[in-house]
Amino acid sequence: MIVYKGVSKTYSNITAVHDLNMEIQKGEFFGLLGPNGAGKTTIIRMTMALTPPTSGSIEIGGQKIRRDSTDIKQKFGIVPQYSNLENDLTAYENLEFHGRLYGLPKQLRRRRIDELLEFADLTSRKKDIARTFSGGMQRKLMIAKTLMHDPEIMLLDEPTVGLDATTRRKIWDFLRQLRENGLTIFMTTHYLEEAQALCERVGLIDEGNLIMLDTPEKIIQSAGQFVLDCYQNGKTTQKFFEDRESAIAAAEQTEGSFKVREANLEDAFIKLTNKDLGVRNEI
């Protein structure tokens, strides 16, 4: 559905994205995972023609997207990392504006607004100015706004960044519901547990390079199913094993404190990139 062919983006001397080749299938929940500054937002911005690739091409349904590709844009809904709500308008007016912008007829517009306010649990706040909403409510209103025109593909750039754990879980449920309704979802995140909990396939990106692309389970398997965390001399190191017995056997040879546990996506990311979200680890 979305095909990236040798896509690169360079700003001055900095390569934000390097030779990206990947394909997002229709109807899947795809996650792009990487630390801050990995190039995730640049990929989203290039997908929506907000910034042009330096080289390569992005095709959506076989067509290249441009700033004036109105027919392709009609299929997309995008939730950026930061609020893009009209802060001086009410929740209702924000949805109404979006509906008008996407050419929805009046009756459909009104019906969709009522449905989506209900879906986002914001009906009681519909006459309140968006500026007065909490971060979680703003994010839900942004997602509701994006759904106004019934898009086929939804792009979410770090949809839960800056939100507390409870609100994040609510947003997850909200996204799962959308997935059940058949929407194709392309999400970027630097929360590894978020990608593991929601995505059917995950692309790991670091310093503009796509390192691996597979299901979360296979990515974890590629690193090793079990992890031995060893804490010694003020430093935690990790070792990966195919089975628990091997991990325990290695632990018995270890000095200092240790813990054997099942590996997760974060462990795989650390092993594959040799970095945590800003914290270097010895492996």
Next chain:
Amino acid sequence: MRFSSIIWKEWLVLKNKFISTTLGAIVGPLLFLVAFGWGLGNAVEIDGGSYIDFVIPGIIAMLTMTTSFNVVANDINISRVYSKTFEAVMIAPIKTAVFVLARVTASALRGLYGAALILVIALLFGANLHIDWYFVLVLILNCFVFSTAGIIAGIIVDSHADMAKITSFVITPMSFLSGTFFPLDRFPDFLRVIFELLPLTQAIIGLREGVSAAGSWIVPVALFGYLIVMLPISVILCRRAE
């Protein structure tokens, strides 16, 4: 539909802040008319006429310029750099040219609303204005020219602090060098020729001298010329804006 949706949104913003916007639009003209109308109006004569009659067309042109320019320039700049609502429109299925035209129109309408308020105040101050189709045409063109300039400024300037520099280096000097407060013939010839080329100068000449003046057709043609040059530039810049 897309065009009207942008206008509708701008109307909503104005409606939600109607009182503060209206009061804000009145303060400037009131101060100018108090200072130059009551303060200097009766004490100074220009070309045998009262100063208040001379200065009011200039003040109308100048304030409609600043309103039309500032509304869209600040809004586009803030929506690009800070609130990111500019992106929300850029990812919507709307042609960039339609977006630009709609924003220019909305901002020009705000300028014309400001102009209506100024005219009411000016008439209360006893200004002797001859408002005809030519006066309205020049006013409309002035608003459209500076709305378009506002789009360009909002796109090319990358921070709100730098927007203030555009005002300091372009808008404010134009306010004083376009014959708003005194006739341009007080300047040396080479400067007068340069200043006569400014769009605000043309608008002021049009509003002040009216349709019956010799060569009155030059003013709308010049303003329209500015408009048709700047509109494609603003569309191209908008299309390239990141």
